[in-house]
Amino acid sequence: MTINVKYFxxxxxxxxCEKERILFTKKNVSEFLELLYLKxxxxxxxxxxxxxxxxxxxxxxxxxxxxxxxxxxxxxx
Amino acid sequence: MTINVKYFxxxxxxxxCEKERILFTKKNVSEFLELLYLKxxxxxxxxxxxxxxxxxxxxxxxxxxxxxxxxxxxxxx
Amino acid sequence: xxxxxxxxxxxxxxxxxxxxxxxxxxxxxxxxxxxHNIFLGQVRADVIDNKTVxxxxxxxxxxxxxxxxxxxxxxxxxxFDLTCMHIYHSLGTVxxxxxxxxxxxxxxxxxxxxxxxxxxxxxxxxxxPVFGKEIFEDETHxxxxxx
Amino acid sequence: xxxxxxxxxxxxxxxxxxxxxxxxxxxxxxxxxxxHNIFLGQVRADVIDNKTVxxxxxxxxxxxxxxxxxxxxxxxxxxFDLTCMHIYHSLGTVxxxxxxxxxxxxxxxxxxxxxxxxxxxxxxxxxxPVFGKEIFEDETHxxxxxx
Numbered sequence: 001m002t003i004n005v006k007y008f009x010x011x012x013x014x015x016x017c018e019k020e021r022i023l024f025t026k027k028n029v030s031e032f033l034e035l036l037y038l039k040x041x042x043x044x045x046x047x048x049x050x051x052x053x054x055x056x057x058x059x060x061x062x063x064x065x066x067x068x069x070x071x072x073x074x075x076x077x
Numbered sequence: 078m079t080i081n082v083k084y085f086x087x088x089x090x091x092x093x094c095e096k097e098r099i100l101f102t103k104k105n106v107s108e109f110l111e112l113l114y115l116k117x118x119x120x121x122x123x124x125x126x127x128x129x130x131x132x133x134x135x136x137x138x139x140x141x142x143x144x145x146x147x148x149x150x151x152x153x154x
Numbered sequence: 155x156x157x158x159x160x161x162x163x164x165x166x167x168x169x170x171x172x173x174x175x176x177x178x179x180x181x182x183x184x185x186x187x188x189x190h191n192i193f194l195g196q197v198r199a200d201v202i203d204n205k206t207v208x209x210x211x212x213x214x215x216x217x218x219x220x221x222x223x224x225x226x227x228x229x230x231x232x233x234f235d236l237t238c239m240h241i242y243h244s245l246g247t248v249x250x251x252x253x254x255x256x257x258x259x260x261x262x263x264x265x266x267x268x269x270x271x272x273x274x275x276x277x278x279x280x281x282x283p284v285f286g287k288e289i290f291e292d293e294t295h296x297x298x299x300x301x
Numbered sequence: 302x303x304x305x306x307x308x309x310x311x312x313x314x315x316x317x318x319x320x321x322x323x324x325x326x327x328x329x330x331x332x333x334x335x336x337h338n339i340f341l342g343q344v345r346a347d348v349i350d351n352k353t354v355x356x357x358x359x360x361x362x363x364x365x366x367x368x369x370x371x372x373x374x375x376x377x378x379x380x381f382d383l384t385c386m387h388i389y390h391s392l393g394t395v396x397x398x399x400x401x402x403x404x405x406x407x408x409x410x411x412x413x414x415x416x417x418x419x420x421x422x423x424x425x426x427x428x429x430p431v432f433g434k435e436i437f438e439d440e441t442h443x444x445x446x447x448x
Binding site: 083085086087128131132146148149150151152153154 | 195210212213214215217218219221243254255275278279280281282283284285286287297298299300
């Protein structure tokens with residue numbers, strides 16, 4: 001399947017892009033992240049949360065949505 | 078001795094004046110108030126505090142200052 | 155007794171939104187500030203026994219009130235790490251919908267301004283001899299009491 | 302899922318003191334309001350390793366952020382008896398001394414607005430995906446993290 005992945009802040013600096021479409025066959029968030037770490041090794045030690053369809057999800061959540069986002073620590077306000 | 082007495086809000090409505098000089102020989106606040114109640118009987122059931130020289134004082138405080146004020150409930154803000 | 159000069163906190167009539175906006179603008183040169191908290195008291199058109207409050211006419215024991223405002227200021231700076239604070243209170247007539255109290259507290263950090271603003275406002279309500287005559291639309295009145 | 306329309310909370314660049322003043326003025330027709338509480342976040346010129354922050358450049362996951370702002374709004378109205386509330390947050394560059402967050406809560410009674418404003422601001426800091434790039438005077442940068 002193909003998923004839209006969005007990157008923000010420090011994470012987008014590492015990926016050098018703000019969004020991309022990624023083709024994958026893995027099933028949950030942590031498996032998907034392993035795939036991303038192959039592409040962007042320096043993501044591995046970074047602090048971020050994952051949102052699926054605009055809701056935060058845990059590492060073992062199944063990927064079912066059309067959009068994932070990697071969110072570094074919030075800094076609003 | 079003579080003291081300046083100030084009235085505010087509802088209290089000034091009852092006394093129909095905002096300040097006056099009163100000659101008296103009594104010594105503490107409650108004795109002074111007894112004197113005032115003779116002049117303004119309807120003050121007696123009203124809720125107020127007494128300030129002497131701009132500080133709140135209790136009923137048994139000695140009158141030593143040059144200014145007393147009768148302060149109805151505060152309504153600032 | 156106070157080590158700083160007692161300021162006159164009172165303003166004649168309502169406090170305008172322009173005055174508040176200008177006051178905010180003046181703080182933009184203070185670049186150690188990270189958080190402002192502003193409290194505004196606004197006159198309510200309360201309905202009491204079928205009569206509607208049209209305005210409050212404020213009076214005060216001004217000398218004592220300014221001393222009390224000053225004491226609140228000193229106590230607040232002792233208690234909280236504020237960069238600055240300002241208090242303005244109306245005297246005279248303030249119509250329903252208009253602003254009668256403006257309290258402005260600023261600090262590097264937000265958690266402090268929340269605590270400070272509540273402390274200041276509660277102290278004003280409790281300690282400062284200000285009196286409010288609620289004037290109804292039919293020109294009768296009653297005296298306001300803080301709760 | 303939400304029963305009211307999600308509003309766009311974001312504004313391009315700093316939030317001006319004029320905008321805040323005008324917003325206050327608009328509330329003077331709401332005569333059931335007795336108390337307003339306003340929180341303003343201002344960009345600090347922090348000094349970190351001898352470098353001074355000149356500005357913060359804000360970005361956000363906008364769709365999710367607006368949903369979160371909306372959820373905060375709904376939760377706040379459920380929890381507190383507010384007459385109205387408004388949130389505005391900057392996107393893009395906000396210079397040191399300028400305002401990046403404007404939260405405005407109004408209620409008949411003061412005790413409610415103190416609690417509400419703190420609740421709203423803490424929820425924004427914790428829940429809303431906004432990111433801040435602190436740009437130093439020498440044009441290097443670091444990423445801000447809320448505490």
